[in-house]
Amino acid sequence: MNYESIYKTSFCVHELLQKTDKTKASLIIGIPKENQSEEKRLALTPETTALLVEEGHRVLVEKGAGIGINYPDYAYANAGAEIVETHKEIMQADLIIKISSPTLEEVEIMKPRTTVFSFLQLHQLSKPTLELMAEKRINALAYELISDHRDISPFVTAMSEIEGGYSITLAAELLSNAHGGKGILLGSIPGISPTEVVIIGASVTGVAAAKAAMALGAMVKVFDDDIDKLRDIRNTLGQTLFTSTFQPNVLRNTFRSADVVIGAMQYVNKSQSYRIAADLVREMKKGAIIIDLRIAQGGCFETTMEACLPDHPHVFDKYGVLHFCEHNITSRVARTASIALSNIFSSLFIFLTDCGGVDQFARLDRGFAGGFYVYSGRMVNAYVANLFNLPVNDIGLFLPGC
Secondary structure (H helix, E strand, O other), X not given: OOOOOHHHHOOOOHHHHHHHHOOOOOOEEEEOOOOXXXXXXXXXXXXXXXHHHHOOOEEEEEOOOOHHHOOOHHHHHHOOOEEEOOHHHHOOOOEEEOOOOOOHHHHHHOOOOOXXXXXXXXXXXXXXXXXXXXXXXXXXXXXXXXXXXXXXXXXXHHHHHHHHHHHHHHHHHHHOHHHOOOOOOOOOOOOOOOOEEEEEOOOHHHHHHHHHHHHOOOEEEEEOOOHXXXXXXXXXXXXXXXXXXXXXXXXXXXHHHOOEEEEOOOOOXXXXXXXXXXXXXXXXXXXXXXXXXXXXXXXXXXXXXXXXXXXXXXXXXXXOEEEEOOOOHHHHHHHHHHHHHHHHHHHHXXXXXXXXXXXXXXXXXXXXXXXXXXXXXXXOOHHHHHHOOOOOOOHHHHOOOO
């Protein structure tokens, strides 16, 4: 994560900046074990753990936390981490770095004023959890909300590149006979019509998915409501790429011939959200595939929204169309995803430490401050607040000196 321009773009007075620079923070960082049947990723690798220990931090890793990414406990111990036995011990750390959103049970065993990083997985958050955070004056940051000096989330970019590329690998598997598909090769060979791949959303995920599909020879069509994104993706991938806004007739005709449809719209912090109507899915070919990459944000299709409910199967048939709706497909390539996350944290923590800790860094950097959805127990993100019908505050009111 590049924060080299932090001091140029800082909105704090120069005297405060100089004073803050002289104070380095030493933290107790906790890495809990996730529910590994659903989430195998981990935010820190042993290599980054060693860097944090060298910086003077104390790193606690829950026993077995690295199993999902094939890092044994001794790899973290050799890096200087302390291996602890229980989840409760981890939750006593000053700063907790998770993947899944904190649960009510986890917040109950956190000490007051803890800071917790995680993805914003709305299906796991609840109003009682947020209310308990308020009572304990917890700081909660979401990776999707943290941005760098370009106003881009490096965490989202890294995960989006992985999920976009992997979604095409997954689609190829689902189309094959081995996985109950129609026995179609994703791509093209001479004399056979190319596979048609439709991508809903021209975000980083959409670009990565389109690039991977086109490399295999598929015919790719991308839809988005942002004409600038459509222009950018076409400039990036070439004039042969079909792009369109959400024109009903164009969408209908495209869905009728599609072999694979990938949902990649971004909904977090957006005032509007688009979902593909069930009527369009009903008109798709039998044996076609839908892969929804935004289940954690409510889904891109009317037919996948039900998959957001607890205990609903991740793979199911609807109108003869196979729906794939896992919450976090990057967990299928967990080691790659974890290394990508860890690379970002390694540089983020250097600046966080040099600035004097979480609160001081938030005062100096707007992009980091924007990552909080709960700050000192107060809801400070309108998107999350509106979803749970909670009052929202401006975080600037609680960061003196800014």
